[in-house]
Amino acid sequence: MNRREFLKVSYMAGLTVFLSGCGLSAMADEKKVGAVIPEKGSVSGGRNMKIVVVNSSPHSDSESTSKYLSSRFVDGAKSAGHEVFVFDAANADTHPCRGCDSCGMDGPCIFKDDIENTLMPKMLEADLLVLVTPLYYYGMSAQLKTIVDRFYSRTGKLHGKKSIIMATAYNSADWTMEALSQHYDTLVRYMEWQDVGQVWATGCGARPLVEKSEFADMSYKIGANL
Numbered sequence: 590m591n592r593r594e595f596l597k598v599s600y601m602a603g604l605t606v607f608l609s610g611c612g613l614s615a616m617a618d619e620k621k622v623g624a625v626i627p628e629k630g631s632v633s634g635g636r637n638m639k640i641v642v643v644n645s646s647p648h649s650d651s652e653s654t655s656k657y658l659s660s661r662f663v664d665g666a667k668s669a670g671h672e673v674f675v676f677d678a679a680n681a682d683t684h685p686c687r688g689c690d691s692c693g694m695d696g697p698c699i700f701k702d703d704i705e706n707t708l709m710p711k712m713l714e715a716d717l718l719v720l721v722t723p724l725y726y727y728g729m730s731a732q733l734k735t736i737v738d739r740f741y742s743r744t745g746k747l748h749g750k751k752s753i754i755m756a757t758a759y760n761s762a763d764w765t766m767e768a769l770s771q772h773y774d775t776l777v778r779y780m781e782w783q784d785v786g787q788v789w790a791t792g793c794g795a796r797p798l799v800e801k802s803e804f805a806d807m808s809y810k811i812g813a814n815l
């Protein structure tokens with residue numbers, strides 16, 4: 590998509606938001622627009638879980654749309670007694686995988702950064718991983734992809750986790766989250782994870798929109814229902 594097409598799509602999406610309200614215009618496919626919320630207690634079976642939330646927006650806590658939704662999720666999860674660790678991928682010391690294979694997909698990474706020293710130990714002991722991203726050119730942010738590629742050093746050890754994805758976007762067309770949704774499904778399949786919740790917050794390109802959207806309560810409910 591060239592810049593002109595992107596602007597045209599963005600304009601049309603903006604018009605849709607204006608006419609129909611945040612994210613309400615296209616609830617046709619629950620998997621790509623809206624949210625998938627677990628039944629109360631169905632994920633944890635009533636026990637307290639260890640949860641790792643990976644935020645990836647470079648926006649500040651008070652401006653970010655995706656971090657707003659993840660904070661609502663965290664509030665819900667804590668209200669249900671779960672232990673939550675939040676990692677700020679956009680401001681942490683991180684490095685993209687170099688593909689050197691010195692880890693052999695099952696060992697320490699050559700980088701001794703915040704991913705290796707802080708996030709990875711938390712992820713390895715977690716029951717549930719929550720990937721949070723603004724939609725960037727119809728995929729996840731580079732900040733989140735950097736984390737995902739570093740799964741390489743512990744791919745097998747990260748098998749069997751439960752997972753959630755939360756994404757925010759400016760556009761509200763029903764195909765907005767299609768590519769990211771497919772990527773997430775494939776990641777879940779490859780990592781042998783169990784998907785337990787999804788938030789696809791279309792039409793939420795700015796903080797006031799997401800705060801008044803239905804996605805805020807949906808995010809809280811996913812956490813509280815775990």
Ligand SMILES: Cc1cc2nc3c(=O)[nH]c(=O)nc-3n(C[C@H](O)[C@H](O)[C@H](O)COP(=O)(O)O)c2cc1C
Pocket residue numbers: 646647648652653654655656722723724725726727728757758759760761765793794795
């Ligand atoms: C580099 C960049 C790429 C973006 N690409 C898209 C896109 O492909 N589709 C879309 O709907 N919004 C796109 N957006 C808008 C963001 O997804 C949207 O503003 C989101 O709410 C930002 O979330 P945050 O505040 O948590 O960072 C883009 C924004 C940036 C900065």
